[in-house]
Amino acid sequence: MIWTKTICESCGPVTVNADRFRLTLDDEGAGFYRFECPICGHDQTRVASPPVVTVLLSAGGRLTNEHEHGLITDDEIDEFTRGFDGDIWAELGESR
Ligand SMILES: [Zn+2]
Numbered sequence: 537m538i539w540t541k542t543i544c545e546s547c548g549p550v551t552v553n554a555d556r557f558r559l560t561l562d563d564e565g566a567g568f569y570r571f572e573c574p575i576c577g578h579d580q581t582r583v584a585s586p587p588v589v590t591v592l593l594s595a596g597g598r599l600t601n602e603h604e605h606g607l608i609t610d611d612e613i614d615e616f617t618r619g620f621d622g623d624i625w626a627e628l629g630e631s632r
Contacts, residue, residue: 558600
């Protein structure tokens with residue numbers, strides 16, 4: 537279980553279990569993630585850059601398929617994640 541810091545519009549910084557994130561990707565691998573704030577219970581949506589998407593998926597976030605291209609395969613995710621080489625945890629504000 538990986539706890540991830542993020543921001544609720546109402547509550548400010550909150551900590552959310554990574555498997556509560558729902559990701560939606562565009563064709564470039566960026567997209568959005570959604571989560572329910574553990575404090576106020578409101579659904580939140582945040583922009584996710586490709587590195588953040590990678591972190592959230594590796595931490596247990598779940599991919600939702602809201603466009604017509606079909607499910608992304610594990611191979612596609614592997615290929616995608618090979619493109620990154622930085623401290624993506626820092627970008628996400630993660631402390632673990
Ligand atoms: Zn909140």
